[in-house]
Amino acid sequence: MKYLINKIGKINASVLFVCIIFLILELIGHRHGETSIEDILFFPAIFGFLSCIIIFGIAISLRSLFMKDEDYYDE
Amino acid sequence: MMNNFPPGFVMIIGALLIPFLPHIIRQIYMLVLILTSAYALTLGFGIHTKITLMDFEFILFQSDPLTLPFAIIFHVAAVLNVMYGSHVKLWNQHMAIMSYSGAAIAAVHAGDLFTLFVWWEATAITSVFLIFAGKTKRSYGAAFRYLIVQIGSGMFLLAGAILLMSETGNAEFRNFDINSLYGQLIFIAFGIKAAFPLLNGWLQDSYPEASEIGTVALSVFTTKLAIFCFAKSFAGTEILILIGVIMTFFPMFFSIIENDLRRVLTYCLNSQLGFMIVAIGIGTELAINGAVAHAIVHILYKGLLFMGMGAVLYRTSTCKASELGGLFKYMPITAICTIIASVSLSAFPLFSGFVTKTLILSALGKEGLVFAYFMLLFSSAGVLIYSGIRVPFFAFFANERKIKSKEAPLNMIIAMISASILCILIGILPSYFYNILPHQIHYQPYDFSHIVGQIQLLGFSALAFICLWHFKIYPSEINSTILNSDWIYRKMLPGVCLPLLDLVKNLNQKFYKFLEYLFVTIKNIFANTMIKNKVFDREVGQDTLIVVQLFIVILILIFMWKIYF
Numbered sequence A: 001m002k003y004l005i006n007k008i009g010k011i012n013a014s015v016l017f018v019c020i021i022f023l024i025l026e027l028i029g030h031r032h033g034e035t036s037i038e039d040i041l042f043f044p045a046i047f048g049f050l051s052c053i054i055i056f057g058i059a060i061s062l063r064s065l066f067m068k069d070e071d072y073y074d075e
Numbered sequence B: 001m002m003n004n005f006p007p008g009f010v011m012i013i014g015a016l017l018i019p020f021l022p023h024i025i026r027q028i029y030m031l032v033l034i035l036t037s038a039y040a041l042t043l044g045f046g047i048h049t050k051i052t053l054m055d056f057e058f059i060l061f062q063s064d065p066l067t068l069p070f071a072i073i074f075h076v077a078a079v080l081n082v083m084y085g086s087h088v089k090l091w092n093q094h095m096a097i098m099s100y101s102g103a104a105i106a107a108v109h110a111g112d113l114f115t116l117f118v119w120w121e122a123t124a125i126t127s128v129f130l131i132f133a134g135k136t137k138r139s140y141g142a143a144f145r146y147l148i149v150q151i152g153s154g155m156f157l158l159a160g161a162i163l164l165m166s167e168t169g170n171a172e173f174r175n176f177d178i179n180s181l182y183g184q185l186i187f188i189a190f191g192i193k194a195a196f197p198l199l200n201g202w203l204q205d206s207y208p209e210a211s212e213i214g215t216v217a218l219s220v221f222t223t224k225l226a227i228f229c230f231a232k233s234f235a236g237t238e239i240l241i242l243i244g245v246i247m248t249f250f251p252m253f254f255s256i257i258e259n260d261l262r263r264v265l266t267y268c269l270n271s272q273l274g275f276m277i278v279a280i281g282i283g284t285e286l287a288i289n290g291a292v293a294h295a296i297v298h299i300l301y302k303g304l305l306f307m308g309m310g311a312v313l314y315r316t317s318t319c320k321a322s323e324l325g326g327l328f329k330y331m332p333i334t335a336i337c338t339i340i341a342s343v344s345l346s347a348f349p350l351f352s353g354f355v356t357k358t359l360i361l362s363a364l365g366k367e368g369l370v371f372a373y374f375m376l377l378f379s380s381a382g383v384l385i386y387s388g389i390r391v392p393f394f395a396f397f398a399n400e401r402k403i404k405s406k407e408a409p410l411n412m413i414i415a416m417i418s419a420s421i422l423c424i425l426i427g428i429l430p431s432y433f434y435n436i437l438p439h440q441i442h443y444q445p446y447d448f449s450h451i452v453g454q455i456q457l458l459g460f461s462a463l464a465f466i467c468l469w470h471f472k473i474y475p476s477e478i479n480s481t482i483l484n485s486d487w488i489y490r491k492m493l494p495g496v497c498l499p500l501l502d503l504v505k506n507l508n509q510k511f512y513k514f515l516e517y518l519f520v521t522i523k524n525i526f527a528n529t530m531i532k533n534k535v536f537d538r539e540v541g542q543d544t545l546i547v548v549q550l551f552i553v554i555l556i557l558i559f560m561w562k563i564y565f
Helices: A002-008 A008-028 A043-066 B009-015 B024-041 B066-082 B094-109 B113-132 B136-166 B179-195 B201-209 B212-233 B239-257 B261-282 B285-316 B332-345 B353-366 B370-390 B390-397 B410-428 B430-434 B448-470 B488-529 B536-562
Strands: B047-053 B058-063
Touching: A002 A008, A008 A043, A008 B261, A008 B448, A043 B370, A043 B448, B009 B024, B009 B094, B009 B179, B024 B047, B024 B058, B024 B094, B024 B410, B047 B488, B058 B113, B066 B094, B066 B212, B066 B285, B066 B410, B094 B113, B094 B285, B113 B136, B113 B201, B113 B212, B113 B353, B136 B179, B136 B201, B136 B332, B179 B212, B201 B212, B201 B488, B212 B261, B212 B285, B239 B261, B239 B370, B261 B285, B261 B353, B261 B370, B261 B390, B285 B332, B285 B390, B285 B410, B285 B430, B332 B370, B332 B390, B332 B410, B353 B370, B353 B410, B353 B430, B353 B448, B370 B390, B370 B448, B410 B430
Parallel strands: none
Antiparallel strands: B047 B058
16 A cells, blocks of 8 residues: 555545545445436446546647647737 | 616726725725625516617616526626735726626626627627736737627627517517527627637637736626526527537647646636536526526636636746646645635536536436537546646646745735635535526435546546556647637638738739720820821811800800790
8 A cells, every 4th residue: 555655646546545435335325327328337437537538639639730839820 | 776776887887986096995995886786686586777768778777587696696706806806006907897897797687689789898898908908919919809809799799689679679688589580690699709619719819818817807707698698598599509519528629738727727618618508508497507507606616717827827927837837835825726616617526516517417317418418428527637637737736847936915815715615615505506596496416326426437537637647648738829710810811811812902903004004095096186187186176166165055045045035
């Protein structure tokens, strides 16, 4: 445990800890969503993680298209 | 008599005195103005003030369950703005903010489209001074573009109002049909102010160029006024769901690659407006409540985020992620308030965003709009990575830099703490908050499913950010300009139109040269005929002329003789 905290830092470790707790909570109670797809086990967790990776991926690939010099409009 | 003054009107008239008051008295005076304006809200629902001008009845003060929540939050935001800007001793920005807030509040209470038009343009004209107050070359340009776009939106509104008037005989501010021409014109006017996709350029262009207190005020009124107008006039218009989804979706990507943190927040603002637009598009009681509630809390936490970044800008003179970092030890209170705003924005349970976003998502779920639901869920997860973590992280934590600064001024801290408390209170006591919404509903945001689902969603989004940062996949921030839809009128149109203009100029010159050549040739032809012994020889011509003149005189004499005798 100490090794993990040293390795990734206190804040990151606590985020990881909260994530694990809420995964376990889902196993204990019954979570239901607004739609039936959401009732899949750990759906929000998987959805959240993948969404962020996808958004990040698309955004970074857009850099080449939309990113210009800082004084682009001033020229 | 004072009672029947439309709310906001007092603030506009009272703002005229601001230049003549000394600093501290002015701040107190402004608070008194806002309280006086708010007193009119106690009158209850109905039409309270009308005036007749040129046979037209202007409804200046009309209130109903929809206007009340907006009026309340606009007054609260005006008070927070006064507190936040108290360190500025010059009067000009205070006057602009006071009249701008007043115009927005008066617009909410307009009962007909012509009154709305007047306040609509008043918000544009008063707020543009806040962008000028940025006092850079860029802010001057941005201010002019902002003014043109805002006035343009007012022109659409006026055209729609006139058409409506000619078709139906009255211009009451009510629910409009999107299938009519006047409905479409009004829709475009509102759409420009609500920063619809491709009409959003002015928002990201102008807000980050304003002064630090100006951006806070700007973030509150203009766009939320448009949201109010949509809720009043186009609730249940299905096209809004599609537009709203696109609005929540696209600004996210631009937000991630943007370097200026205040501009990041404007993209985020745009995305959150999408949530409200979707809710208005659904149009059920639950959804409208969701839209109004989200607008209210959004004013608070987005204002707070802009306050935090404004404080950073005030102390360090920069808001660029590539130049900031490690400010937590110098500005801990600002940092904590910004984090509270970010957590509210990300909709963590116990914070304000959660109790409103779940309303909208539940409304979508209930109507079975699965696609829109998942797109909004996608944005809810993404908000953490593009703004919720990113803004406080890059300003206060990431990359230790050599910037040293002091904590924000006391008045800024008081404003930020007040807004933070409101964000938390709404999150903890949602039932009291739901009471001010337009429709009475019984909704419980805090149940096991919502809490576990939301924390999983956000926790793993945060984990994704941590992974990207930890494994150094997250690229470093670069000083840059991100192209947005304002590129169309800043680069593309000049790029296409200027060569076209040159072409027209060239053609014009050639045409004139051709005409000149033509005239010279014709003149020469005639001149050649006028030399001696030719057809139009001048000497012959003069004699002929005398004969013709004599002939005309004789004709006139005959004519007169015929008339009189």
